[in-house]
Amino acid sequence: MDDKTRRDRVSRFIHTLNQARELGLSVTDAGEGHLTLCLPYSDRIIGNPDTGVIHGGAITTLMDTASGSVILCALEEFELCPTLDLRVDYMRPAEPGKPVYARAEAYRITRNIIFTRCEAYQDGGDTVANCVATFMRIGRDASPKPYRDLITGGAE
Amino acid sequence: MTDPEILRYTRETGDFSRMLESIPYATFIGLACERFGDDLIFRLPSKETNLGNPILPAIHGGVIGGFMEMAANIYLMMSQDSLRMPRIVDFSLDYLRAGLNRETFAECRLTRQGNRVANVMVMAWQKSRQEPIAMARAHFLLED
Numbered sequence: 675m676d677d678k679t680r681r682d683r684v685s686r687f688i689h690t691l692n693q694a695r696e697l698g699l700s701v702t703d704a705g706e707g708h709l710t711l712c713l714p715y716s717d718r719i720i721g722n723p724d725t726g727v728i729h730g731g732a733i734t735t736l737m738d739t740a741s742g743s744v745i746l747c748a749l750e751e752f753e754l755c756p757t758l759d760l761r762v763d764y765m766r767p768a769e770p771g772k773p774v775y776a777r778a779e780a781y782r783i784t785r786n787i788i789f790t791r792c793e794a795y796q797d798g799g800d801t802v803a804n805c806v807a808t809f810m811r812i813g814r815d816a817s818p819k820p821y822r823d824l825i826t827g828g829a830e
Numbered sequence: 831m832t833d834p835e836i837l838r839y840t841r842e843t844g845d846f847s848r849m850l851e852s853i854p855y856a857t858f859i860g861l862a863c864e865r866f867g868d869d870l871i872f873r874l875p876s877k878e879t880n881l882g883n884p885i886l887p888a889i890h891g892g893v894i895g896g897f898m899e900m901a902a903n904i905y906l907m908m909s910q911d912s913l914r915m916p917r918i919v920d921f922s923l924d925y926l927r928a929g930l931n932r933e934t935f936a937e938c939r940l941t942r943q944g945n946r947v948a949n950v951m952v953m954a955w956q957k958s959r960q961e962p963i964a965m966a967r968a969h970f971l972l973e974d
Contacts, residue, residue: 692881693890696858720854721900724833729855730918731896738892739882754883757891761922821885 680704680747687743687752687825694739697732702775709744710777711736715770726770730803733774733794734762737805740778741790745809748780748788752825754817755788755809765801772796786811841908849904859893861900870908872901874934881931889929894954898923898936898966902950905938906970916948916970923966932956934963946972 681704688694688701688711697719703710713736721729738760745755768774778792792805814822833852840849844865850856859880862873874880874889874897882890899921906916934956941949952966953959 690884691890692879692884693893694882696879718854718858723852723854729853729896729900730921731855731859731892731899734895734899734921734923735890735892738890738895742891754885756883756928757925759922759924760891760895761920762895763920764918817885 675750677705680706680709682827683746683752683825684709684743686827687746688739690821690824691739693735697735699736699739703777704747707744707748707781708777708779709740709747710775711740711743713774713776715772715774720770722767725767727767728770728774730762730764733764733768733776733803734760734805736774736776737762737778737792737794737803738807740776741792741805741807742809744778744780744790744792745788746825748783751814752817752822753811753814755811758787758808758810760805760807762803762805764803768794768802769796769800774802837907846904853900855896856900859897861897863901863904870901870905870937872897872904872936872938874936876932878931883928886928887931889931889934891925891929894925894929894934894964895921895923895966897934898952898954898964899968901936902938902952902966902968903970905952906940906948906950909940910972916972919947919969919971921966921968923964925964927961927963929954929963930956935959941967943972948972 719732782789788809794803846863936954
């Protein structure tokens with residue numbers, strides 16, 4: 675699978691997630707076992723009205739989506755893997771008015787579990803948050819074929 | 831996080847509408863809160879835009895996280911005497927069941943409060959409290 679295929683699969687996948695669409699998440703980079711998503715700034719996701727800083731929940735969703743989608747960049751075949759757990763460490767508030775990026779990596783894949791780590795950052799490189807997560811493999815056939823075809827563009 | 835006057839109003843009346851309207855992200859996911867005596871129950875109504883997995887369909891795990899994180903934050907703010915605003919340090923979340931497209935509830939417990947750091951536990955459920963869909967733990971920094 676080449677990087678363009680990975681990128682296309684992830685784009686199609688996140689497009690099926692209502693909340694990811696609502697947040698305006700997009701793919702900025704995809705490679706073997708790694709992925710970067712972008713969360714644009716929006717007044718609608720502010721958590722602190724005094725400062726305009728976005729809520730940690732939007733960053734959690736960004737990182738959960740990036741960590742779950744990086745699996746598509748790590749496995750040849752599309753499998754939907756539910757999140758088992760997620761741990762987020764907040765380093766600093768995200769600077770208002772600027773997008774937040776999340777770079778995720780699947781660093782260990784076993785028969786049953788996928789381990790990921792993810793860093794959320796802004797332009798200039800300052801880390802906003804770090805996240806580690808685990809996902810359970812429930813098998814390819816747990817997702818209906820029409821949905822798998824939608825994600826892979828029919829090419830499995 | 832919120833205006834001292836709104837905080838005072840919320841503490842006195844138990845009416846969270848003004849506080850929640852002042853926080854855009856609360857409106858974005860639809861978070862609501864009600865007080866029963868001293869207890870707070872947080873609610874996340876079923877909402878199409880909160881969904882992730884379209885097959886089940888299920889609420890996006892990140893939205894469940896954001897809901898529980900904001901619940902912990904508000905709960906902690908209400909349990910303080912001062913007007914200091916807690917700042918989240920970390921958040922650890924275990925998903926136990928799929929959060930289906932229906933109303934979700936959450937309640938919090940202050941596990942430990944020191945001078946500078948507080949530990950809050952959050953439990954979220956849908957059909958029954960006996961069957962939680964997620965459990966979370968968060969640390970907050972308490973600063974003036």
